[in-house]
Amino acid sequence: MFGPIYAKPGSSKKNLTGSWRTGLKPKFLQKECVGCNLCLIICPEVCVVGEEKNTFQTNYDYCKGCGNCAEICPKQDIVMIEE
Ligand code: SF4
Ligand code: SF4
Structure with a gap:
């Protein structure tokens, strides 16, 4: 019997x-x-940040x-656009 596999808490930030992008980025x-x-x-x-109009951007990492x-x-x- 197999149980669920959990990632270490906080590991998603690492x-x-x-690096998964395949040629295009916003x-x-x-x-x-x-x-x-x-x-x-x-x-x-959840990598888009911005607060008011014309301030939105993404974290390409x-x-x-x-x-x-x-x-x-x-x-x-x-x-x-192309990378
Ligand atoms: S209008 Fe601005 S906040 Fe709305 S989806 Fe477009 S870039 Fe994002
Ligand atoms: S910013 Fe988010 S929604 Fe936009 S292309 Fe990158 S991963 Fe997709």
């Missing part, structure tokens, strides 16, 4: 998921942003390049 243009927070909420790595943030941004203020 897991630099940015660029936060900070021009049309209205501060809706959708990019921050949808990011699976953890950004996997999934594109969710660019997809959901209502102002098209995030674009996916």
Whole structure:
């Protein structure tokens, strides 16, 4: 019988998921942003930071390049670019 496998608490910070990107990364243009927070909420790595409009950005150490943030941004203020 197998039980669940738990990672060591706090170990996720050491897991630099940015190395998983496969060629594309988001660029936060900070021009049309209205501060809706959708990019921050949808990011699976919780690596988007920002507080008010035109301040949002990501931490590339953890950004996997999934594109969710660019997809959901209502102002098209995030674009996916080549590494
Ligand atoms: S591309 Fe994905 S992982 Fe990177 S900031 Fe956007 S939602 Fe987060
Ligand atoms: S989803 Fe777009 S408009 Fe909303 S906070 Fe993020 S960058 Fe700004």
